[in-house]
Amino acid sequence: MAHVITNRCVDTKDQSCVEVCPVDCIHPSSDLDGQEEFDAYPQLYIDPEVCIDCGACVPECPVEAIFYVDDVPDEYESDIAANREFYQKWLPK
Ligand code: SF4
Ligand code: SF4
Numbered sequence: 001m002a003h004v005i006t007n008r009c010v011d012t013k014d015q016s017c018v019e020v021c022p023v024d025c026i027h028p029s030s031d032l033d034g035q036e037e038f039d040a041y042p043q044l045y046i047d048p049e050v051c052i053d054c055g056a057c058v059p060e061c062p063v064e065a066i067f068y069v070d071d072v073p074d075e076y077e078s079d080i081a082a083n084r085e086f087y088q089k090w091l092p093k
Helices: 016-020 035-039 078-089
Strands: 003-005 066-068
Antiparallel strands (some): 003 066
């Protein structure tokens, strides 16, 4: 299980969630991955293999984009796969 970032993140991308994640499983971020990687994607994603479900990121998000996987609203259901698939393709530089 894991937390999921929905596409509500698009256009905000303020990285507040990255700062509080204890296991650095939110990417791509300018601090962890470089500005070029951060700019190359429309939103951030949570690595479901690394997230420990601490929930620290949820209240930090100004647009309420982050949900526990079982609580993702129906309209954002496809974002569960989008977070997983990001990490199947993306390789940290
Ligand atoms: S729930 Fe915790 S471990 Fe998972 S992404 Fe959020 S801050 Fe990181
Ligand atoms: S805090 Fe919310 S809007 Fe900001 S980067 Fe994280 S998920 Fe996106």
